[in-house]
Amino acid sequence: MYAQMIKSEATQEDPEKLAAFQARIDAGEKIEPKDWMPQGYRKTLIRQIGQHAHSEIVGQLPEGNWITRAPTLERKAILLAKVQDEAGHGLYLYCAAETLGVTRDELTEMLLDGRMKYSSIFNYPTLTWADMGAVGWLVDGAAIMNQVPLQRTSFGPYSRAMIRICKEESFHQRQGYDVMMKMAQGTSAQKKMAQDALNRFWYPSLMMFGPSDKESVHSEQSMAWKIKMNTNDELRQKFVDQTVPQAEYLGLTVPDENLKWNEDTGHYDFSQPDWSEFFDVLKGNGPCNQERLAARNSAWDDGKWVRDGLLAHAEKKAARKVAAE
Amino acid sequence: MSSPNAAYPDTPDQAMKPKRHEWPLWEVFIRGQHGMSHRHVGSLHAPDQEMAIKNARDVYTRRNEGVSIWVVEARHIAASSPSDKGPLYEPSESKVYRHPTFFDIPEEVGAM
Numbered sequence: 001m002y003a004q005m006i007k008s009e010a011t012q013e014d015p016e017k018l019a020a021f022q023a024r025i026d027a028g029e030k031i032e033p034k035d036w037m038p039q040g041y042r043k044t045l046i047r048q049i050g051q052h053a054h055s056e057i058v059g060q061l062p063e064g065n066w067i068t069r070a071p072t073l074e075r076k077a078i079l080l081a082k083v084q085d086e087a088g089h090g091l092y093l094y095c096a097a098e099t100l101g102v103t104r105d106e107l108t109e110m111l112l113d114g115r116m117k118y119s120s121i122f123n124y125p126t127l128t129w130a131d132m133g134a135v136g137w138l139v140d141g142a143a144i145m146n147q148v149p150l151q152r153t154s155f156g157p158y159s160r161a162m163i164r165i166c167k168e169e170s171f172h173q174r175q176g177y178d179v180m181m182k183m184a185q186g187t188s189a190q191k192k193m194a195q196d197a198l199n200r201f202w203y204p205s206l207m208m209f210g211p212s213d214k215e216s217v218h219s220e221q222s223m224a225w226k227i228k229m230n231t232n233d234e235l236r237q238k239f240v241d242q243t244v245p246q247a248e249y250l251g252l253t254v255p256d257e258n259l260k261w262n263e264d265t266g267h268y269d270f271s272q273p274d275w276s277e278f279f280d281v282l283k284g285n286g287p288c289n290q291e292r293l294a295a296r297n298s299a300w301d302d303g304k305w306v307r308d309g310l311l312a313h314a315e316k317k318a319a320r321k322v323a324a325e
Numbered sequence: 326m327s328s329p330n331a332a333y334p335d336t337p338d339q340a341m342k343p344k345r346h347e348w349p350l351w352e353v354f355i356r357g358q359h360g361m362s363h364r365h366v367g368s369l370h371a372p373d374q375e376m377a378i379k380n381a382r383d384v385y386t387r388r389n390e391g392v393s394i395w396v397v398e399a400r401h402i403a404a405s406s407p408s409d410k411g412p413l414y415e416p417s418e419s420k421v422y423r424h425p426t427f428f429d430i431p432e433e434v435g436a437m
Contacts, residue, residue, distance in 0.1 A: 034404070034406060034407050036407075081387075084383075085387070088383075088384050091369060091384050092367060092384075095368045098350070098368075103347060104347060105347050160367075164367075168388070307348070310348075310373075310376065311372045313372070314372040314373035314376075318373075
């Protein structure tokens with residue numbers, strides 16, 4: 001759910017083929033790239049996997065922000081490893097998307113010129129070291145909620161990418177919680193910093209699941225195709241239920257006056273985030289939207305000579321080899 | 326899928342910038358620690374085979390997943406097509422005697 005508000009495509013194809021396709025999915029079979037699939041399935045997946053990949057890549061920026069300022073060498077090495085993982089996760093996902101017939105460069109260009117989105121969460125700034133804790137604990141925690149069920153998604157390459165990612169992701173959440181524990185058990189200034197990070201990241205984390213989709217037709221189609229495994233509300237509730245006791249252990253307060261355990265439902269009641277803020281961030285008006293896209297654009301432009309140079313070198317070498325044979 | 330853009334019709338052709346010559350796609354195979362055969366783990370883009378192996382090291386073996394890497398350019402892989410499934414595999418379906426469980430061996434003969 002680094003993928004938000006994914007519109008699923010209507011499909012107009014041979015009803016018999018569609019029924020056979022749906023039967024394969026219902027039987028738990030995996031769909032592989034060369035298999036027949038409805039255009040809507042293909043397009044929705046390109047959008048969803050692409051957005052997920054872009055989120056992993058843009059997600060490196062808020063954390064990369066703290067690599068040079070990590071408080072110890074150990075924390076720095078850990079953060080570096082985590083940010084490197086995010087790059088890897090982006091690559092697994094781009095590869096999965098490419099099997100659907102879109103090229104890597106097309107995906108990159110669509111991110112860079114704003115035609116494709118990435119998760120709203122990465123448009124928030126990371127102001128203090130405690131934010132590294134909050135991001136790992138909450139943001140990666142929320143991502144895991146969505147990614148674990150997606151391991152069972154119907155599209156083979158996506159499912160396999162998710163399995164790899166999930167294996168690595170729990171390191172991310174644990175290292176974040178570890179940072180939070182250290183801060184929460186530290187001096188009163190450190191504890192205040194940890195609380196402040198929780199205050200700022202709580203609602204944006206809840207937004208990661210996207211608005212309620214109970215009535216959404218798109219969501220229904222995606223769930224039938226098993227490219228969406230749970231409703232946004234289900235996952236959000238699960239996240240809150242899991243996270244509140246973790247905040248209590250830290251001695252931190254979740255910034256929600258309405259938060260309370262509901263004996264009848266067996267879940268926490270909680271306040272919804274401000275959805276107008278969410279839509280505003282999606283539109284490009286979050287605190288860091290411009291900065292994030294500008295950073296990706298300049299990385300792409302500044303890296304052009306390296307990409308071109310390596311390719312020219314490879315072609316020259318190949319030509320020499322042919323000449324020698 | 327006729328062309329990449331057919332898969333993504335939201336992308337107007339005229340909006341596409343002139344195509345950069347993309348780094349080729351490589352499929353990556355890794356041998357795990359335990360005397361296993363190389364196994365397909367994923368793919369990546371790289372300009373040549375040396376860089377493909379270096380990138381594979383960074384992308385697919387960050388946690389000691391392997392002791393050996395193979396890379397092969399994706400365009401060199403020949404694959405069976407899903408529609409061949411019937412003709413390719415059906416012949417073996419009728420040959421149950423190829424499985425040891427086809428034969429009943431009396432218990433007194435012992436393990437076999």
